[in-house]
Amino acid sequence: MHIILFAFIALVTTLLIGVPIPFAFFASSIVVVILGGYDPSFLLPYGYAQASSIILVAIPLFILAGGLMERGGIGERLVEVVEVLVGRVRGGLGAVMVISCAIFGAISGSGFATVSCIGSIMLPRMYRAGYPRGHCSALIASAGVLGLLIPPSLTMILYAWVGGTSVLASFLATVTPGVTLVILFSIINLILLRNNKEITVTENYDFLTTLKVFNKKAISATPAIIAPAIILGGIYGGVMTPTEAAAMSCLYAIPVGFFIYKGLTWREFYDTLLNSVNTAGVILIMLLSVMVLSRLYIMENVPQQLMALFSAVSDNPIVILLMLNVFMVLIGMLMDDISAILLCTPILLPIVTQLGVTPVQFAAIIGVNLGMGCITPPCAPFLYLAGRIGGAPVNEMLKTTFALIFFAWIPTLLLATFVPGFSLWLPRLVLGIQ
Amino acid sequence: GGSSGDNGGQAASDEPMVLRLATDHPVDHMATRSANAIAEEVEEKTNGRIKINIYPASQLGGYDTVYEEIVRGTIDMAHITIPDSLDSRLGAAYTPYLTTGYEEAKVVYAPGSFLSEKFVEYNEALGVKFLGFYLEGYIGMSAKKEPRDLLVPGANKGLQMRVWAAPAAREPMADLGYTPVTVPYAEAPTAIQTGVVDGWIGGTPNVNYHWVGEIIDYFWRTYMHAESTAYVMNQKLFDSLSAEDQQIILDAFERQSKESFELAEAEDEHWMEQLEELGVTVVKLSDDEVQMLADFVRTTTWPKLESVYTSELLDGLKAQYE
Amino acid sequence: MSRTDIELSRENHLFWRTLANIQKAIMVVTGLAVMLIVSSAMLLRWLFNTDFKGYEEILVMFAFWLYMIGSSYGSYRKNQITADILNIYLKEGRVKSVINLFRSFLTLVLAAIFNYWAYEFVVWGFTMKTKTPVWRLPMVWGQSSLLIGLTLVTFYNLVYFYDEIKLTLIQFKQGKQILS
Ligand code: NA
Numbered sequence: 001m002h003i004i005l006f007a008f009i010a011l012v013t014t015l016l017i018g019v020p021i022p023f024a025f026f027a028s029s030i031v032v033v034i035l036g037g038y039d040p041s042f043l044l045p046y047g048y049a050q051a052s053s054i055i056l057v058a059i060p061l062f063i064l065a066g067g068l069m070e071r072g073g074i075g076e077r078l079v080e081v082v083e084v085l086v087g088r089v090r091g092g093l094g095a096v097m098v099i100s101c102a103i104f105g106a107i108s109g110s111g112f113a114t115v116s117c118i119g120s121i122m123l124p125r126m127y128r129a130g131y132p133r134g135h136c137s138a139l140i141a142s143a144g145v146l147g148l149l150i151p152p153s154l155t156m157i158l159y160a161w162v163g164g165t166s167v168l169a170s171f172l173a174t175v176t177p178g179v180t181l182v183i184l185f186s187i188i189n190l191i192l193l194r195n196n197k198e199i200t201v202t203e204n205y206d207f208l209t210t211l212k213v214f215n216k217k218a219i220s221a222t223p224a225i226i227a228p229a230i231i232l233g234g235i236y237g238g239v240m241t242p243t244e245a246a247a248m249s250c251l252y253a254i255p256v257g258f259f260i261y262k263g264l265t266w267r268e269f270y271d272t273l274l275n276s277v278n279t280a281g282v283i284l285i286m287l288l289s290v291m292v293l294s295r296l297y298i299m300e301n302v303p304q305q306l307m308a309l310f311s312a313v314s315d316n317p318i319v320i321l322l323m324l325n326v327f328m329v330l331i332g333m334l335m336d337d338i339s340a341i342l343l344c345t346p347i348l349l350p351i352v353t354q355l356g357v358t359p360v361q362f363a364a365i366i367g368v369n370l371g372m373g374c375i376t377p378p379c380a381p382f383l384y385l386a387g388r389i390g391g392a393p394v395n396e397m398l399k400t401t402f403a404l405i406f407f408a409w410i411p412t413l414l415l416a417t418f419v420p421g422f423s424l425w426l427p428r429l430v431l432g433i434q
Numbered sequence: 435g436g437s438s439g440d441n442g443g444q445a446a447s448d449e450p451m452v453l454r455l456a457t458d459h460p461v462d463h464m465a466t467r468s469a470n471a472i473a474e475e476v477e478e479k480t481n482g483r484i485k486i487n488i489y490p491a492s493q494l495g496g497y498d499t500v501y502e503e504i505v506r507g508t509i510d511m512a513h514i515t516i517p518d519s520l521d522s523r524l525g526a527a528y529t530p531y532l533t534t535g536y537e538e539a540k541v542v543y544a545p546g547s548f549l550s551e552k553f554v555e556y557n558e559a560l561g562v563k564f565l566g567f568y569l570e571g572y573i574g575m576s577a578k579k580e581p582r583d584l585l586v587p588g589a590n591k592g593l594q595m596r597v598w599a600a601p602a603a604r605e606p607m608a609d610l611g612y613t614p615v616t617v618p619y620a621e622a623p624t625a626i627q628t629g630v631v632d633g634w635i636g637g638t639p640n641v642n643y644h645w646v647g648e649i650i651d652y653f654w655r656t657y658m659h660a661e662s663t664a665y666v667m668n669q670k671l672f673d674s675l676s677a678e679d680q681q682i683i684l685d686a687f688e689r690q691s692k693e694s695f696e697l698a699e700a701e702d703e704h705w706m707e708q709l710e711e712l713g714v715t716v717v718k719l720s721d722d723e724v725q726m727l728a729d730f731v732r733t734t735t736w737p738k739l740e741s742v743y744t745s746e747l748l749d750g751l752k753a754q755y756e
Numbered sequence: 757m758s759r760t761d762i763e764l765s766r767e768n769h770l771f772w773r774t775l776a777n778i779q780k781a782i783m784v785v786t787g788l789a790v791m792l793i794v795s796s797a798m799l800l801r802w803l804f805n806t807d808f809k810g811y812e813e814i815l816v817m818f819a820f821w822l823y824m825i826g827s828s829y830g831s832y833r834k835n836q837i838t839a840d841i842l843n844i845y846l847k848e849g850r851v852k853s854v855i856n857l858f859r860s861f862l863t864l865v866l867a868a869i870f871n872y873w874a875y876e877f878v879v880w881g882f883t884m885k886t887k888t889p890v891w892r893l894p895m896v897w898g899q900s901s902l903l904i905g906l907t908l909v910t911f912y913n914l915v916y917f918y919d920e921i922k923l924t925l926i927q928f929k930q931g932k933q934i935l936s
Pocket residue numbers: 104105106107108109110146147148149150151152153
């Protein structure tokens with residue numbers, strides 16, 4: 001037990017002083033190697049073998065596809081269509097932003113891209129209409145997480161890979177929680193802004209005019225709307241694997257960006273390619289170091305020891321599941337979603353399966369929990385990114401953030417944890433799994 | 435913890451030597467029962483001098499890396515499919531139609547058989563002690579729809595089939611008229627469910643039941659590949675043991691190896707019945723049909739495998755049929 | 757001299773620039789290669805009902821070069837994923853610069869150890885001559901990306917550690933002037 005304690009201390013200390021997360025994982029591994037007297041020669045070969053999977057190749061490709069669609073102008077067309085539909089109530093632009101995030105999430109594999117794409121399109125418009133900065137920035141930070149809860153999702157690809165479960169089933173498990181969050185975010189947004197007199201509301205069109213405007217916008221947005229259809233239709237229609245869908249969506253985004261929306265130039269294409277490879281690289285080196293660490297954790301029986309620790313407090317599965325969620329919330333406060341999912345999956349999955357939670361349901365639990373982790377300080381990458389894009393200091397964002405955590409995130413998390421059907425009905429329906 | 439490979443052989447008399455046994459098999463698989471039996475037998479007969487910790491379900495990694503770790507000595511023992519990455523001849527245990535049924539398998543994979551002797555030799559060259567084959571049953575073929583002309587070798591079957599990435603799986607399937615597609619094992623069920631592929635080869639009836647049972651509509655027992663996994667151990671560690679302990683270990687593994695030959699058929703039958711209960715149509719090819727397919731694969735596919743397995747090994751295997 | 761001064765003065769160094777350009781070239785080539793290999797495999801299967809035999813072996817090699825050079829580029833650009841709590845909650849000053857120095861040192865040491873493991877891994881690959889199942893390609897073709905990538909990571913961390921030493925010294929000199 002003392003080995004694990006020291007390993008955890010090493011992890012947290014290195015994280016806190018700002019050592020890059022892959023090296024923090026690595027520091028923790030070294031502590032286990034030294035204290036446990038392991039011969040480390042097998043660790044890197046093990047990590048390499050685990051990471052040599054075709055499924056993981058989807059990561060650079062989905063990042064690239066998301067980047068190309070963001071720069072190519074697809075995000076903007078999507079926002080415009082949604083705006084015609086729900087933009088005309090007090091606080092309506094907030095709902096537009098949330099729904100746009102969900103739709104963009106069906107193209108993009110990452111929440112980060114969703115925050116930066118939809119945020120940079122929507123926030124200036126909202127400010128012009130008199131929306132409060134802190135509120136809008138907090139809202140986009142939470143809504144950006146939809147980028148990873150609505151498939152495709154890099155986070156879920158990594159979860160499925162580390163947990164040895166199906167990528168497609170994990171994708172589907174987070175859809176209902178994602179949609180629930182869309183609804184709750186929109187409602188909370190409307191409630192918080194209901195008395196705000198500074199917001200100007202665009203004139204209400206009559207039904208016919210709305211239909212006309214919608215038609216016009218929808219036609220220009222068609223190539224953008226087709227993108228999620230290609231990706232999700234392709235994977236669930238049996239034409240391609242997730243990795244192939246990622247590659248095909250790149251191939252689709254290139255001509256659309258260059259010739260239809262004309263948002264792409266060669267320079268932009270080159271930059272996007274470079275940035276995507278860069279991002280994929282920093283994720284994959286983390287995967288490599290976490291594989292090394294989790295292999296050592298398995299040899300040290302960490303899941304069993306953690307389970308014993310939880311069971312000592314209570315043997316009631318409901319209480320244990322609550323404690324697991326608290327554990328993940330704490331991890332989510334320390335690191336970003338991808339690092340956290342890589343760390344938590346190998347340790348916690350064996351525990352929850354003992355409690356009768358299937359790996360597919362756990363995809364929803366861990367997705368919602370660590371998705372929320374993206375906006376819980378101190379380590380809250382989405383909150384900071386949104387604050388930077390929206391020009392809002394973190395303290396102005398706190399009120400809305402807490403409202404969203406207590407009235408949207410936590411209820412959804414509890415549903416995902418204690419009502420299996422909540423997340424499982426869709427994978428059951430589409431994939432016929434038990 | 436601590437790598438037992440480092441202090442092997444000099445364990446103090448009161449401290450038990452703890453060995454790690456890694457397996458590829460789920461906890462409720464017959465192989466795990468065997469692993470438990472081995473651990474019990476070894477601990478009892480050595481009076482607690484040697485204790486075996488079992489890491490089932492590929493907890494320590496897939497068979498490729500586990501085998502490499504046996505070579506290094508960072509894992510002590512394993513029950514795995516021996517990979518062909520270090521020596522291509524080690525893929526030969528999965529030669530298609532090397533055997534055509536349980537009775538033949540009992541002979542071909544038995545301790546002391548031509549193949550076993552060769553495996554002892556090849557493994558020893560890599561620093562691995564080969565402790566015997568373990569017959570888990572026969573890998574079947576399963577799919578959501580029926581192939582065209584199942585019994586006409588070479589005719590286009592109109593089926594895209596997931597195969598594992600090895601010539602022993604891909605070549606015979608291509609020769610028979612299927613389109614082999616490589617999909618990772620973890621994605622096989624969803625690939626079949628969504629229709630990326632129509633079916634797959636790669637699992638015994640047991641694996642089919644647990645992994646794709648709800649998805650497939652047909653299962654064919656073709657006897658093409660015996661699921662012939664193996665017991666292996668780090669050679670240096672083995673050599674460091676006293677002659678008495680070596681014998682105890684050899685006996686324990688051989689007992690389970692031999693027992694697997696007796697259990698495999700019943701195991702397959704049991705899970706084929708379970709598949710039928712799920713509504714899967716289980717097709718058991720007749721002896722003549724199996725023989726016909728085997729003859730085709732042996733004449734058409736085997737020459738292509740010669741460069742991989744070497745003619746020395748393949749000729750030796752052929753000699754068993756002549 | 758500030759952090760940006762130090763960085764700018766190096767930007768134009770021929771070796772520094774060439775190294776970055778080589779990385780960029782590898783990133784572009786592997787990025788495009790991965791995209792084209794995957795999509796052609798899919799199109800071959802879908803349109804022509806044939807399988808691009810053993811393509812995954814080649815794909816994974818390209819992918820690993822993509823990952824490792826992408827990651828080393830992350831060290832060059834200082835955008836490896838961090839928890840970044842300190843930088844947000846700590847004010848500029850001596851304490852922060854000492855912690856920066858320590859972090860930089862620790863990262864360097866960890867990268868160097870990681871790098872050494874990669875070296876041993878590749879040496880093992882050369883001695884054992886491990887090969888891929890279908891094309892029997894030497895596995896070291898892909899594995900060596902680990903050694904090259906981590907060597908670059910170590911190199912960049914070494915350079916940046918040197919920067920931190922300079923900056924800490926400046927910080928302390930300034931501090932003394934203010935105090936005296
Ligand atoms: Na997404």
